[in-house]
Amino acid sequence: xxxxxxxxxxxxxxxxxxxxxxxxxxxxxxxxxxxxxxxxxxxxxxxxxxxxxxxxxxxxxxxxxxxxxxxxxxxxxxxxxxxxxxxxxxxxxxxxxxxxxxxxxxxxxxxxxxxxxxxxxxxxxxxxxxxxxxxxxxxxxxxxxxxxxxxxxxxxxxxxxxxxxxxxxxxxxxxxxxxxxxxxx
Numbered sequence: 001x002x003x004x005x006x007x008x009x010x011x012x013x014x015x016x017x018x019x020x021x022x023x024x025x026x027x028x029x030x031x032x033x034x035x036x037x038x039x040x041x042x043x044x045x046x047x048x049x050x051x052x053x054x055x056x057x058x059x060x061x062x063x064x065x066x067x068x069x070x071x072x073x074x075x076x077x078x079x080x081x082x083x084x085x086x087x088x089x090x091x092x093x094x095x096x097x098x099x100x101x102x103x104x105x106x107x108x109x110x111x112x113x114x115x116x117x118x119x120x121x122x123x124x125x126x127x128x129x130x131x132x133x134x135x136x137x138x139x140x141x142x143x144x145x146x147x148x149x150x151x152x153x154x155x156x157x158x159x160x161x162x163x164x165x166x167x168x169x170x171x172x173x174x175x176x177x178x179x180x181x182x183x184x185x
Contacts, residue, residue, distance in 0.1 A: 003065060009065075020057055024053055031073065032049045034145070037148055038081045071158045078159055139173055
């Protein structure tokens, strides 16, 4: 499987810092967004992303493109998130709509809505974030990888180290759980 990232990784293994800068520029924003949505803290997400990219740099010599580079990278990111939670360093907590907007995330509701509409959007957004936060970890990871980052079921299975059918099941259960909790909205 040939990808431009494989060539860049071989350049990084040879000590090319400009090549490493390319990888960071290409993937920094999606990695930080994924981590921030998972742990609920943009500052913490930036710290974890630094650790992820440091691991990528250190592993450049051992990198073998068995799957897409992006899949490999997000597996590292997901594992770091799980380690943070397991070790008690981060409590997954979703942030408010406007906090996310101020932190650089795209706003869900444009300013043209009335204040009532904004409040309704905030209430629904908070309910969705809370419902996602309450999902079991594996369901939450699968859902965020699929819906936030657009990974295929096959790519998610590689990231999570499970079968495609397990991913399908996780996503189906996550959607069912969200539907059940969010049915009043």
